[in-house]
Amino acid sequence: MTGAAKNILLVDDDTDLQFLVKTTLSCSGFCVETANNGLEALTRLSSFQPDLIVLDLNMPQMGGLEFCRRILDETGRLRYQVLIFTARANVENISQTFPISGFMSKPFEIDDLLREVNRITAAKA
């Protein structure tokens, strides 16, 4: 990885998994901030510019889909790169609803997650 570390906002209400994924990404050289739901993530965005948002779907207060809706711009594109990160079944077609950058189902292989995260953050640079 060249240049400054990429910023990732990890949004997940499962604190154990949040800790483990944060560890995984931090160990791989990413700078990770966390939020427990969509609402918290929105607040976090006012002071943090992520290169990628890793986003769970089922969360209290504000889920991933509503969060996506909130970060749409006027042209219907997402203001940030978003990697959907969910244990839900039958949501593979979510990319038809929102122009997401990637999809990762839980449980996941660490290598697969890192490959996706690297691909998306590299493409943006």
Place this chain on the structure above:
Amino acid sequence: MAKEIQVLFIDDESDIIDSMKRLFMREAYGVAGVTRIEDARRVLSTEKIKVVVSDQRMPEMEGVQFLKEVKQQHPDSIRILFTGYTDITAAEEAINLGEVYRFLTKPWKSSELVSTIRQAIEHYDLVIESRKRKEELEIAHKRLKEMYEMQKEFTSTVSHELRTPLASIKTAIDLVIKRMVGDINAEQQDILERAKRNVDRLKRLIDDILDLMKIESGRLQMNFQSHDLVRVVQDAVEFHKPFAQSRGLALTLEPDPTVAPFVFDSDRITQVMNNLLNNAIKFTPQGGVTVKIENHIQGNHALVSIKDTGKGISEEDLPKLFRKFQQLESATENQEGGTGLGLAICKEIVTRHAGKIWAESRPGEGSTFSFLLPLEERRNS
């Protein structure tokens, strides 16, 4: 014992009523006969009358008028007008308006009269019976729909609730095994490898159960498009080469280049190939696995077979292969630990393609798993 009164006669002439009662004495059902409207109403309200036979010319009320009233109160009853030839026009009109089922003429023929009443009762019973069946069907349909919704809800809830904690367990183990959070010794590594194997197995099991539930309930959206079967099979074979090599097995493909692209779900057929190849490699200690594609244009299908040099399957085990959770004893000895659902899923997928899947084997002589897919579309998706 009194017979259940099912037929009501009304005629102002008591002679006629008397002869009717005599005529129907030997029938299986009871008959009531009255001369006055008021009595008829009383009988209708107390007995379960199926057929009402009314005289047309009565001093209190015309028959058609009375039957119209009966229709309003007892819409299921079969209403018959009993009339002389002079009133046929009125009777026909009543029939056309749906007030009256049919008419009988005076003077009557006994046998005809009895058989008409029998038919009317039969008609009544049929209508009631079919309505009952229809209601039962509607209830069953509604219940099925509810169960379907429940299963759908259950499937996605179970999926989410099982996968979420599993993701944490798996990631924790993987983080340590991959030494991303510091070094571990060989013994610790071995212990965690065992945990990892089982977590991965549980993950596959959850995935397979959900997959099977989806396919079985017909909810699996098939994506039928024109694809090159040779290419799809080739990709699956390439994907499994490292696994075969790690076991010291040869994995060869004998494609038939004449198979033209045809319509199938490439993701799902890849899933079938992955299952069959994985099994073949897993259960073959030495030798190799040969994948063959054959074009059977005359038979309107393409045949894919996966032949291994494993220890084979006994005749009694062969029919069990494609059933759910039917792991053969020989298979459970295997360290990889399958889910026991892979072949059941393969069968469902191939069946959805209007194809066929089967296995041939003899102990000691290896096994061949084959499936055929129709080249022309004739599946219902």
